[in-house]
Amino acid sequence: MRLLPKASAELARAAPVALAARVLAALAVGAAPVAVAWLTRQAIDRLTEHQVSAAEVPLIALCLFGAAAATAQYLGVYADRELGRRTAQHALGRLFGAVVAPVGVAELEDPGFQDRLRLAQQAATGGNALLAQQFIGGAQSAVTFVGFLVALLPVSPLSAALVLASAVPAVVAQARLSERRVQVQSQVSPQLRRQVFYSSLMLDPRAAAEIRLFGLGPLFRGRMVSELTRSQQQERTVDRATLRVDSLLALLTGAVSAAALLVTAARVGQGREPVGDLVLLMAALAGVQGALAGLVSQIGGVGPALALYGHYDAVVGARPVPGPAPEPSTAGGMPGPLHTGIQLRDVWFRYHSDQEWVLRGVTLSLPAEGSVALVGLNGAGKSTLVKLLCRLYDPQLGSITWDGVDLRELDPAALRRRIGVLFQDYTTYALTVAENIAVGEVSTLPGAERPDTDGGARVRAAAAAAGVDTLVAGLPDGYGTMLSRTFAATSTAARRQERRGGQPVAHPGAGPDVGRTGVALSGGQWQRIALARALLRRDADLLILDEPSSGLDAEAEQQVHARLVELRARRTSLLISHRLSSVRQADRIVVLRGGRIIEQGDHDSLMRSGGAYAELFRTQAAGYQLAAAEPSGGAGR
Ligand SMILES: Nc1ncnc2c1ncn2[C@@H]1O[C@H](COP(=O)(O)OP(=O)(O)OP(=O)(O)O)[C@@H](O)[C@H]1O
Numbered sequence: 001m002r003l004l005p006k007a008s009a010e011l012a013r014a015a016p017v018a019l020a021a022r023v024l025a026a027l028a029v030g031a032a033p034v035a036v037a038w039l040t041r042q043a044i045d046r047l048t049e050h051q052v053s054a055a056e057v058p059l060i061a062l063c064l065f066g067a068a069a070a071t072a073q074y075l076g077v078y079a080d081r082e083l084g085r086r087t088a089q090h091a092l093g094r095l096f097g098a099v100v101a102p103v104g105v106a107e108l109e110d111p112g113f114q115d116r117l118r119l120a121q122q123a124a125t126g127g128n129a130l131l132a133q134q135f136i137g138g139a140q141s142a143v144t145f146v147g148f149l150v151a152l153l154p155v156s157p158l159s160a161a162l163v164l165a166s167a168v169p170a171v172v173a174q175a176r177l178s179e180r181r182v183q184v185q186s187q188v189s190p191q192l193r194r195q196v197f198y199s200s201l202m203l204d205p206r207a208a209a210e211i212r213l214f215g216l217g218p219l220f221r222g223r224m225v226s227e228l229t230r231s232q233q234q235e236r237t238v239d240r241a242t243l244r245v246d247s248l249l250a251l252l253t254g255a256v257s258a259a260a261l262l263v264t265a266a267r268v269g270q271g272r273e274p275v276g277d278l279v280l281l282m283a284a285l286a287g288v289q290g291a292l293a294g295l296v297s298q299i300g301g302v303g304p305a306l307a308l309y310g311h312y313d314a315v316v317g318a319r320p321v322p323g324p325a326p327e328p329s330t331a332g333g334m335p336g337p338l339h340t341g342i343q344l345r346d347v348w349f350r351y352h353s354d355q356e357w358v359l360r361g362v363t364l365s366l367p368a369e370g371s372v373a374l375v376g377l378n379g380a381g382k383s384t385l386v387k388l389l390c391r392l393y394d395p396q397l398g399s400i401t402w403d404g405v406d407l408r409e410l411d412p413a414a415l416r417r418r419i420g421v422l423f424q425d426y427t428t429y430a431l432t433v434a435e436n437i438a439v440g441e442v443s444t445l446p447g448a449e450r451p452d453t454d455g456g457a458r459v460r461a462a463a464a465a466a467g468v469d470t471l472v473a474g475l476p477d478g479y480g481t482m483l484s485r486t487f488a489a490t491s492t493a494a495r496r497q498e499r500r501g502g503q504p505v506a507h508p509g510a511g512p513d514v515g516r517t518g519v520a521l522s523g524g525q526w527q528r529i530a531l532a533r534a535l536l537r538r539d540a541d542l543l544i545l546d547e548p549s550s551g552l553d554a555e556a557e558q559q560v561h562a563r564l565v566e567l568r569a570r571r572t573s574l575l576i577s578h579r580l581s582s583v584r585q586a587d588r589i590v591v592l593r594g595g596r597i598i599e600q601g602d603h604d605s606l607m608r609s610g611g612a613y614a615e616l617f618r619t620q621a622a623g624y625q626l627a628a629a630e631p632s633g634g635a636g637r
Pocket of ligand 1: 378
């Protein structure tokens with residue numbers, strides 16, 4: 001409940017007018033049944049006393065009230081929807097602002113944070129509006145409840161007291177159930193996350209081939225349903241308890257109402273009370289019961305809705321998650337162009353405090369304008385080292401310096417602008433070719449805040465440097481080709497509409513899903529697009545390429561490497577590759593094993609020393625020689 005003022009302030013900021021309209025409508029709708037019952041009683045009393053003309057005023061007022069209440073009801077529905085739209089817009093904007101704000105990525109990899117994020121998203125998309133609905137709905141029911149209690153008092157003080165007394169245990173029981181609901185909500189979160197994982201996997205076109213080939217469909221479907229069943233079992237337990245409490249409440253208030261009605265009917269029969277009292281009592285008892293049922297169910301709903309808001313508040317409040325690697329700091333100066341180089345000194349790093357060290361005392365220098373290649377077996381820590389250089393994580397021990405200044409003292413965004421990087425697990429965006437390359441330097445994107453007038457030319461130059469220009473020339477819309485079949489359906493529909501004489505839909509620089517044919521690229525083609533993205537920062541001081549040619553055919557690999565040797569000649573570079581033939585030209589080759597540097601030097605000196613690198617190189621070379629020496633099969637068989 002301590003979050004209630006904060007949540008209310010957030011709702012008031014997001015949709016002040018809709019919130020005010022919703023509150024006013026709720027108060028009017030809440031008071032209307034009481035006013036209607038009171039006016040009905042007035043009219044009936046006048047009529048039974050044969051004062052027909054005196055009954056006209058309450059009768060007309062009754063009609064006006066009915067119309068006003070109905071209007072207020074419609075206004076409430078509209079205000080509710082508007083509140084939902086505006087709070088979702090406001091909350092999703094804030095939430096995703098907070099999600100992309102951290103400098104590092106450790107928080108996003110934390111399963112606890114993922115659970116919290118899922119709940120926070122639920123709050124942002126509907127939960128916050130639901131909280132308002134529950135709370136305002138509760139206020140509306142409270143107005144009706146109190147109004148009828150006040151109206152009941154003069155007619156039947158005993159039944160008013162009994163109704164009030166029966167409300168207390170109901171409210172207490174609902175408050176307890178609400179707490180259980182909140183507990184269940186966070187208990188089932190991991191199960192729901194897994195359920196979402198299995199369902200998205202089955203919907204993912206990239207996973208479709210393996211799922212079909214290995215016959216994984218029934219397995220994943222079964223697991224999805226079983227996760228859902230387990231989470232539903234827990235929810236069902238609370239729902240059953242709620243049903244028991246609500247039924248008891250209904251029985252209790254039913255018994256109170258029956259007793260009060262029988263007593264009052266007898267008094268009216270004896271002429272000791274006017275008929276209008278019986279009418280008011282009947283309306284009041286029905287109204288009180290309905291309002292009480294609404295009130296307790298809304299009290300039951302406020303708890304879970306507030307708990308959801310709590311998760312949202314924790315994410316937008318950017319409270320760090322304990323456990324994972326620490327979040328890189330944001331403060332710092334601007335790094336200048338690299339003059340002397342980058343130095344790693346006794347760097348120790350692990351992803352989580354309960355995991356093994358991945359880097360164990362790495363000391364390494366990347367001299368300005370020098371080329372360093374990093375090699376080693378799977379899991380040696382090569383990509384991790386790249387992530388530390390980009391400050392996606394900070395080392396727990398040791399330091400990394402840029403011209404002698406610790407990276408932690410530099411502004412991360414400014415540092416990253418000085419780095420061009422191709423990650424091993426690069427991203428494939430469902431955007432056009434041009435946009436897929438231009439995301440490497442936001443200013444080259446059409447519609448950027450501060451656009452680079454030379455953006456298009458830079459994108460084409462990067463594509464040429466990555467050897468992807470010929471491929472792009474052959475695509476249906478060249479650089480405007482959408483690299484996704486998923487969005488192509490929209491495009492096809494849009495084209496059809498255009499052909500039928502509708503509004504033209506294809507514009508250069510328009511949204512990616514408009515009027516364009518989508519194509520699916522091969523793995524190697526995607527890799528070259530991602531390489532072009534990395535090369536877009538032509539002035540980057542540091543170029544990092546993590547397995548830039550792992551998916552390329554032999555010819556493309558040779559072309560790309562020839563270009564990369566040229567490009568790397570004028571800047572500081574770090575190349576990671578399992579293909580040792582592509583690293584031999586590097587000024588220095590560093591061999592990493594188990595998070596430690598075990599040897600370094602140029603190709604010739606490492607070959608002469610006959611260590612791990614020489615062994616790896618000879619093994620690869622022997623593989624090629626063996627393949628070349630094998631007699632070709634086929635014709636003779
Ligand atoms: N995000 C992460 N969270 C936890 N552990 C991780 C994460 N990323 C990598 N690791 C672990 O760190 C170790 C080193 O991984 P890394 O990707 O740096 O190796 P690598 O040398 O690049 O391997 P490869 O040659 O296979 O690409 C591995 O044991 C891996 O399991």
